[in-house]
Amino acid sequence: MSEVANTFKSRIFHDLDFDKPGKQTGYLRVPQSREGGAWSVIEVPIAVINGGNGPAVLFTGGVHGDEYEGQIAISRLARQLDPASVRGKIIMLPAVDLPAALAGRRMCPIDGRDFNRCMPGDAHGSFCQMLAHFIETTIMPQVEVSVDVHAAGNSMEAALCSIMHRVDDPKIIERTQALAENFAAPYNVLFWGVDEGGTVAASAERNGALSISTEIGGYGRVRPDAVRIAERGLDNVLKWMEMIDGNPDTAQPDGGRTKQMQVRDQKSYLFAPSDGLFEPRFLPEQQIQTGELAGYLHFIDEWAREPQPIEFQIDGYIWMAPGSGRVKKGDVMAVIMQDFV
Numbered sequence: 001m002s003e004v005a006n007t008f009k010s011r012i013f014h015d016l017d018f019d020k021p022g023k024q025t026g027y028l029r030v031p032q033s034r035e036g037g038a039w040s041v042i043e044v045p046i047a048v049i050n051g052g053n054g055p056a057v058l059f060t061g062g063v064h065g066d067e068y069e070g071q072i073a074i075s076r077l078a079r080q081l082d083p084a085s086v087r088g089k090i091i092m093l094p095a096v097d098l099p100a101a102l103a104g105r106r107m108c109p110i111d112g113r114d115f116n117r118c119m120p121g122d123a124h125g126s127f128c129q130m131l132a133h134f135i136e137t138t139i140m141p142q143v144e145v146s147v148d149v150h151a152a153g154n155s156m157e158a159a160l161c162s163i164m165h166r167v168d169d170p171k172i173i174e175r176t177q178a179l180a181e182n183f184a185a186p187y188n189v190l191f192w193g194v195d196e197g198g199t200v201a202a203s204a205e206r207n208g209a210l211s212i213s214t215e216i217g218g219y220g221r222v223r224p225d226a227v228r229i230a231e232r233g234l235d236n237v238l239k240w241m242e243m244i245d246g247n248p249d250t251a252q253p254d255g256g257r258t259k260q261m262q263v264r265d266q267k268s269y270l271f272a273p274s275d276g277l278f279e280p281r282f283l284p285e286q287q288i289q290t291g292e293l294a295g296y297l298h299f300i301d302e303w304a305r306e307p308q309p310i311e312f313q314i315d316g317y318i319w320m321a322p323g324s325g326r327v328k329k330g331d332v333m334a335v336i337m338q339d340f341v
């Protein structure tokens with residue numbers, strides 16, 4: 001009798017042993033046949049630091065290739081951390097969507113996908129889908145905490161923050177807010193998102209791990225203060241989980257603590273009513289009010305058409321400030337956060 005192939009088996013291979021003590025740096029090898037490379041692989045960097053008994057965490061960066069602070073902070077941590085000082089296991093993927101990271105782009109240049117819409121993935125799918133399936137089925141089940149470092153990308157800038165989903169269990173919300181307070185970005189935003197089922201955060205939640213992501217930075221550059229927030233945040237999380245010695249440093253420039261915020265629903269999003277050139281009248285963190293002018297939508301190809309004033313629909317503070325210039329109907333022109341209640 002012929003054997004039936006296991007349709008759920010990953011096609012990704014590697015030479016890591018996730019339970020072996022010490023530090024291992026290597027690659028997840030994702031098969032990618034192409035013209036001129038029949039048996040080629042894409043080598044995605046991965047580090048595992050295992051210091052014996054203790055919890056397990058996953059740190060991911062470069063899920064979007066145009067977001068750089070996490071790529072820097074996580075690869076530096078992987079190089080510098082001494083396994084002898086660690087209790088438990090730290091799995092680090094500093095550039096998850098490596099082809100996108102090398103291209104400085106949001107979408108993967110190999111399959112055209114947004115990696116953060118691909119979870120739980122598909123063992124038989126494209127590059128992103130294969131890798132998403134591996135993370136969902138092999139890595140996420142190992143960890144208790146997942147921190148996915150994003151930085152808003154080429155088209156937006158964020159009020160520097162950690163972010164989390166509104167999950168059903170209030171106890172998990174409380175524990176996640178505690179995790180975020182110890183990561184200690186200036187803001188933590190519990191948010192309603194436009195398309196969240198396929199994200200790394202959603203995968204962590206499905207696998208029962210505490211999950212935060214971040215939005216530190218934006219406009220496709222590297223912010224020095226955001227790199228510091230990422231580095232301190234990852235270090236803080238390890239301290240909070242007693243995986244390394246020391247107490248988390250949660251101090252903020254204003255002397256306070258991380259501000260707990262929320263993005264309640266779709267009213268918090270300002271969508272473009274038509275194609276045009278958007279001139280925003282705001283910056284991240286700025287306080288705004290319902291009816292206040294958000295900016296003008298210009299139609300530069302039509303002399304006869306006046307710019308269209310755009311107004312905010314709710315009170316709050318600017319969370320995401322898009323500045324891409326040209327917008328298409330349905331693109332986000334602003335996202336508003338409010339105090340968490």
Ligand SMILES: [Zn+2]
Pocket residue numbers: 063064067150151152153
């Ligand atoms: Zn991102």
